[in-house]
Amino acid sequence: MELAQYILLGFQSALQPENLAYCFLGVLLGTLIGVLPGIGPVATISILLPITFKITPMAAIIMLAGIYYGAQYGGSTTSILLNIPGEATAVITCLDGYQMARQGRAGPASAWRPSALLLPGP
Secondary structure: OHHHHHHHHHHHHHOOHHHHHHHHHHHHHHHHHHOOOOOOHHHHHHHHHHHHOOOOHHHHHHHHHHHHHHHHHHHHHHHHHOOOOOOHHHHHHHHHHHHHHHOOOHHHHHHOOOOHHHOOOO
16 A cells, blocks of 8 residues: 555656656757767767756656657657667667658658567557
């Protein structure tokens, strides 16, 4: 029972409007930087780390998680459209995503995530 209380406390803290705003900002900035070819999630976090120095620790961790996820998404964009993987996880996306983009199906190819390729589909 105590575990459920801690989980609810975590959701209550993470779903505060301020923390959601920092998450959205992190995903937006991470996607903008991560779309640059050759810059992966680790480099994106390194570049954007100083903007988390003046906010609360919880908001900073949430924002860094958003930056990481946004950079992963940005890396898949360059691997699908340009066939240039920004990090190791986008190499697999280059194989199928770029071929789909050449056939005019870049939209459906962008809906797939690099981690989703490892999971069984519906």
